[in-house]
Amino acid sequence: MKNILVVDDNPANIGLLFDCLNHAGFKTLVAQDGESAVRTARRVVPDLILLDVIMPEMDGFATCAALKEDAKTADIPVFFMTALTDTESKVRGFECGAVDFISKPFHQEEVLARIHAHLTIQEQKKSLTMANHIKEKVISVVAHDLKNPFTAIFAYIQMLQKNYDKYDDKKRKAYIDKLEHANRDLYGLLESLLKWVSTGEGKLEYSPQAICMENLVESAWDATKALAIKKAISLTREMDKDACVEGDKNMMAAVIRNLLTNAFKFTPRSGRVGVTVAKKGDMVILSVSDTGMGMD
Numbered sequence: 197m198k199n200i201l202v203v204d205d206n207p208a209n210i211g212l213l214f215d216c217l218n219h220a221g222f223k224t225l226v227a228q229d230g231e232s233a234v235r236t237a238r239r240v241v242p243d244l245i246l247l248d249v250i251m252p253e254m255d256g257f258a259t260c261a262a263l264k265e266d267a268k269t270a271d272i273p274v275f276f277m278t279a280l281t282d283t284e285s286k287v288r289g290f291e292c293g294a295v296d297f298i299s300k301p302f303h304q305e306e307v308l309a310r311i312h313a314h315l316t317i318q319e320q321k322k323s324l325t326m327a328n329h330i331k332e333k334v335i336s337v338v339a340h341d342l343k344n345p346f347t348a349i350f351a352y353i354q355m356l357q358k359n360y361d362k363y364d365d366k367k368r369k370a371y372i373d374k375l376e377h378a379n380r381d382l383y384g385l386l387e388s389l390l391k392w393v394s395t396g397e398g399k400l401e402y403s404p405q406a407i408c409m410e411n412l413v414e415s416a417w418d419a420t421k422a423l424a425i426k427k428a429i430s431l432t433r434e435m436d437k438d439a440c441v442e443g444d445k446n447m448m449a450a451v452i453r454n455l456l457t458n459a460f461k462f463t464p465r466s467g468r469v470g471v472t473v474a475k476k477g478d479m480v481i482l483s484v485s486d487t488g489m490g491m492d
Contacts, residue, residue, distance in 0.1 A: 201246070203259065245263070245274045260294055343457070344454070348421075352375050416449055430466075431469055439475050452484075464488065467488065
C-alpha cells in the first residue's frame with residue numbers, strides 16, 4: 197500500500213482528499229502546517245506528498261525546499277495544490293522541486309489520475325535504476341574474472357617464447373593445450389558477458405546441477421597455475437573424490453579461480469599454495485591456503 201502525505205491547513209480540503217485517497221486504496225497521512233509536514237515526511241518517508249501552497253508561517257514553497265534539502269526526503273515527489281494559476285508561481289514551484297500542480301477546487305478523478313501516473317513513473321525509475329546497478333555489478337565481476345584466463349595465456353606464451361628451444365615437442369604441445377584451454381575459458385566468459393548485456397536483464401542466470409568438486413578444482417587449477425609456475429610457487433592438492441555439491445557450475449568455477457588467483461598474486465616467490473576439498477557431514481569444505489602475508 198502506497199503512503200501519501202496530505203499537507204493543508206484547511207480541514208475541509210483534508211477531509212475531501214482523505215476520503216478520496218483512502219477509497220482508492222492509499223494510506224493517507226495528514227499534516228496541517230509546513231513544520232509538521234517535514235517532521236512526518238522524515239519519519240515515514242511517504243511515496244508522494246500533496247502540498248498546499250498558501251499556508252501560514254511556513255508556506256508550501258518553503259516546505260518543499262526544506263524537504264529537498266534533506267537527503268532522506270529529497271526524492272519524494274511533491275505535488276503542489278493551489279488556486280494560483282500565474283506562470284510565476286508555477287515556475288517558482290518547479291524551482292523548489294515540485295513535480296506537478298493540482299488546481300483548486302479539486303477534481304477527484306484528475307487527482308487520482310495524476311497520482312497513479314506519477315507513481316507508475318517512480319516505480320519504473322526505481323526498477324531501471326536497480327537493473328542498471330545490478331548490471332554494473334555483474335559486468336564488474338565478469339570483467340574481473342576475465343583477467344584470470346588472460347593471465348594464464350600471457351604466462352604460457354612468455355614461457356614458450358623464453359624456453360621454446362629448450363622444450364621438446366611433448367612439452368611444447370602441453371603448453372599449447374593449456375593455451376587452448378585458457379582461450380576456451382576466455383571465450384566462454386565473453387559469451388556470458390555479451391548474453392547478459394544483450395538480454396538487458398543485468399543479472400546472472402542460476403543453473404544448479406550436481407558438481408564434482410575435484411573436477412572443478414582441477415579445471416580452475418589449470419586455468420590459473422601459469423602464474424604460480426612463473427613465480428616458482430609450489431602447489432598441493434588434497435581432494436575427496438566423493439565430494440559433490442549442488443550449485444551453479446560457472447559461478448562456482450569463478451569463485452575458485454578468483455581464490456586461486458588471489459593466493460598466487462599475494463604469495464611471495466617460491467612460496468606455497470594448497471587446496472583441500474573434504475566432506476564434513478552434509479557439507480563440503482573447500483579451503484585455499486597460502487604462505488602470503490595474510491590479513492588481520
